[in-house]
Amino acid sequence: MPSLSKALQLINNMGWRYVSFRAMHEAKVRTGIFKKAFPQDPAFQQFISLAEWKKLDVAFFMNGRDGVDLTGKALPAELAKSFEELKEGWFRFFSSLSYNLGSNYDWITNPDTGFKYGAQKHWTQINDYSQEAGDIKFVWEKSRFSFLYTIIRNDAYTGEDHSEWVWKEILSWIDANPINSGPNYKCSQEISLRVLNWTFALNFYKDTTSLTEDIFQRIIFSIYWQLDHVYKNIDFSRIAVRNNHAITETLTLYLGGLLYPFFPKSALWKEKGKKWFEEEIAYQVYADGTFLQFSMNYHRVVIQLLTWAIRLAEVNKESFNAVVYERAQKSLEFLLSCMNLKDGWLPNYGNNDGALFFKLNDADYRDYRPQLEALSRALGFEWKYDKCEDSIWYGITDRNTEGGTVETKIGLSQFKDGGYYIHRQDGILTFVRCGNHKDRPHQADNLHLDIWRNGINYLHDAGSYKYNTDNAQLKYFMGTQSHNTIMLGDYDQMEKGARFIWYHWSQCESVQTTDNEDYFIFEGTIKAFQHVSKNIRHYRRITVSKKKPEWLIEDRILNKPDALEMHQLWHTKHLSKLNFVAQLQNKEQIAPLIREGYYSDYYGKKELCSEIVFTTKADTISTRITIL
Known part of the structure; x- marks a missing residue:
C-alpha cells in the first residue's frame, strides 16, 4: 500500500475525479455490474441489408477500389516483400518484429510468451498486466487488423482481388472472440482501431462478389457491439487514462455514428463522439501544438486520427470546432520543428510502443513524413518535402493548397x-x-x-x-x-x-x-x-x-x-x-x-x-x- 504522503500526492497530481472514478470503476468490476452492462451473448439482429448499405448517402475516403488510382504504377519492392511474408503467415509486430502465426492463429495466444488467454472469460476478468502472460500488446497487435493495409495496397497496385482472404481473417476473429469476452475486448482503443480498419476494408472491397450478405451481416453485427462497448466504457479513457486512447475512442464513436447511421444508437454516438473528440483535442494538444503525453510517437498517432477526422467530416460536408483545425496545424509546426529533414526521423523522445495505426506507405516506421504530409494537405497546406502515398488513400491528390505551407524553421x-x-x-x-x-x-x-x-x-x-x-x-x-x-x-x-x-x-x-x-x-x-x-x-x-x-x-x-x-x-x-x-x-x-x-x-x-x-x-x- 502506498504511504499516506504518496496517496495525497496521487490525489493532488491526478485529482479527486480520477481517484473517485478509479475506485468506482473497480467496484463495478468486482460486483459484476460491468458483467451485466457488457453482455457476452447478445441475440443476433440485422440492421441493414448489403444492398441498402451500398446505397447509403455516406462518403468514405474512396468509393470502392476504383476510387484509388494506383494501377499502372510499379508495385513497390518493400510492399511486394511484405505481402509475400504475410501470405506465408509472417506478421509484423510494432513495425519491427516478425512472428510466424501461420494461417490458423487463435487470436488469443501471446506469440512472445506462448501464454493463452481465456476466450470465454468476460473482458473484466482478463488481467492485462501479468508477468506470466507477458505483454498483452503482443496479443492485441494482429487483432488491430493493421495488416489489412498490406493486402489492400497490394490489390490497388496489382489489380488483384484478395478480398476473400480479408473476410476470412475478419470472420476468424469474430468466431474466436465472443462479444465482450477475452483479451481483445480489454482495451477500447484496440476495439476502436479494429473497427476503423474493418471499415476501411469494407469500403475498399464493397463491390467485390466475395462480400456476401452473410459475411456483411456478421461483420456489421460485430461492429455494432464493439462500438457499443466503446461507448459504455468511454469514461475510463476520458477520466482514468486521458491520452491518445480517449482521442481514438471518441473519434471512433463519431465516425461510427457518421458511417453507420442505421444503428439504433448512431445519432447518440455521433453527437457525443464529436463533442468529446473536440474536447479531447482542445485539452490534450496544447496551444503551442505540443501533446500532453510528451511523446513523439503518440503525437503522430494523433496526427493520423486528425487526418481521418478532418477528411471524413469534409467529404460528408461536416466540420469540427475551430480548435481542432488550429491544434492540427500547431501540431504540424511542432513536429516539423523536431524532424530530421534527411529521412523524416524525429528524436525517439517519450513513450513509444511501435504504434502506426494506418500504414499506407512503405517508409520506415521512424519516418514521420507520410503522416505529416497527409495532415498538411488535408488542411490545405503545400507540402515541400518528399511526397508519399498516404494522401492518395485519403483522396487528396489534387488538393488546393491555398492555405500556404508549414515547414521547418531555421x-x-x-x-x-x-x-x-x-x-x-x-x-x-x-x-x-x-x-x-x-x-x-x-x-x-x-x-x-x-x-x-x-x-x-x-x-x-x-x-x-x-x-x-x-x-x-x-x-x-x-x-x-x-x-x-x-x-x-x-x-x-x-x-x-x-x-x-x-x-x-x-x-x-x-x-x-x-x-x-x-x-x-x-x-x-x-x-x-x-x-x-x-x-x-x-x-x-x-x-x-x-x-x-x-x-x-x-x-x-x-x-x-x-x-x-x-x-x-x-x-x-x-x-x-x-x-x-x-x-x-x-x-x-x-x-x-x-x-x-x-x-x-x-x-x-x-x-x-x-x-x-x-x-x-x-x-x-x-x-x-x-x-x-
Whole structure:
C-alpha cells in the first residue's frame, strides 16, 4: 500500500475525479455490474441489408477500389516483400518484429510468451498486466487488423482481388472472440482501431462478389457491439487514462455514428463522439501544438486520427470546432520543428510502443513524413518535402493548397507549453526538453538533450522497449538512466510508483535562451529529486557553437546531499565520432566510465549502445562534446 504522503500526492497530481472514478470503476468490476452492462451473448439482429448499405448517402475516403488510382504504377519492392511474408503467415509486430502465426492463429495466444488467454472469460476478468502472460500488446497487435493495409495496397497496385482472404481473417476473429469476452475486448482503443480498419476494408472491397450478405451481416453485427462497448466504457479513457486512447475512442464513436447511421444508437454516438473528440483535442494538444503525453510517437498517432477526422467530416460536408483545425496545424509546426529533414526521423523522445495505426506507405516506421504530409494537405497546406502515398488513400491528390505551407524553421523554435527548445542550423539539430507537468509524465527525462547532425542522431533517447517486462528494464527505459541528463546516486528524477505512475513530478522553474552570431545558449532549471530532498534543483546550461559541431554542457545540482554522487549521462551509437571532455569547477578533468547501455528504436527490440558516465561528489560538471 502506498504511504499516506504518496496517496495525497496521487490525489493532488491526478485529482479527486480520477481517484473517485478509479475506485468506482473497480467496484463495478468486482460486483459484476460491468458483467451485466457488457453482455457476452447478445441475440443476433440485422440492421441493414448489403444492398441498402451500398446505397447509403455516406462518403468514405474512396468509393470502392476504383476510387484509388494506383494501377499502372510499379508495385513497390518493400510492399511486394511484405505481402509475400504475410501470405506465408509472417506478421509484423510494432513495425519491427516478425512472428510466424501461420494461417490458423487463435487470436488469443501471446506469440512472445506462448501464454493463452481465456476466450470465454468476460473482458473484466482478463488481467492485462501479468508477468506470466507477458505483454498483452503482443496479443492485441494482429487483432488491430493493421495488416489489412498490406493486402489492400497490394490489390490497388496489382489489380488483384484478395478480398476473400480479408473476410476470412475478419470472420476468424469474430468466431474466436465472443462479444465482450477475452483479451481483445480489454482495451477500447484496440476495439476502436479494429473497427476503423474493418471499415476501411469494407469500403475498399464493397463491390467485390466475395462480400456476401452473410459475411456483411456478421461483420456489421460485430461492429455494432464493439462500438457499443466503446461507448459504455468511454469514461475510463476520458477520466482514468486521458491520452491518445480517449482521442481514438471518441473519434471512433463519431465516425461510427457518421458511417453507420442505421444503428439504433448512431445519432447518440455521433453527437457525443464529436463533442468529446473536440474536447479531447482542445485539452490534450496544447496551444503551442505540443501533446500532453510528451511523446513523439503518440503525437503522430494523433496526427493520423486528425487526418481521418478532418477528411471524413469534409467529404460528408461536416466540420469540427475551430480548435481542432488550429491544434492540427500547431501540431504540424511542432513536429516539423523536431524532424530530421534527411529521412523524416524525429528524436525517439517519450513513450513509444511501435504504434502506426494506418500504414499506407512503405517508409520506415521512424519516418514521420507520410503522416505529416497527409495532415498538411488535408488542411490545405503545400507540402515541400518528399511526397508519399498516404494522401492518395485519403483522396487528396489534387488538393488546393491555398492555405500556404508549414515547414521547418531555421534557428530557435520554442514550445513553452510542452517545454521543448529546438535549435536548427547548418544540418545540426539540438533538442532540449525542459517541461512543466500539469499532466502526468511518463519518463523521468527532464533536461534531456538530443543532438543530430546531417541526419545522424549522435546523442539519442532510448525509447521504451516494453511496457510489461522485468523491473530492471522498466527502471532503465522509463527512468532517468537511459536519458541524456543527470542522476543522483541511483535515484531517478522522480519516484516510480506502480505501472505508469510517478510521484514527485519534476517541474521546470525557469528557462532563458540567448541567440547571437556565435552561439545559441539554453539555460534551464528544474525542480527534481524531490523524494531525496525538497530543496534540490538541477540547472543545465547548453552552449551550442555556430562555428563548429560543438556543445558545452554545464550541469549544477543545487542543494545536493553531500553523500550522493552526481552522474552525468550520455548515450550514443557513434562513440568513435564523438569527443567528450568533462571537468569540475576547479578545472580538474573527470575520467569517463564507458559501459554498455541500451536503446529501442522499435518497441519490443532492445539494442546495445554506449553509455558514457561522468561521476563526482561535487555539485557541478562541465562537459564539452565535439563531433569529430
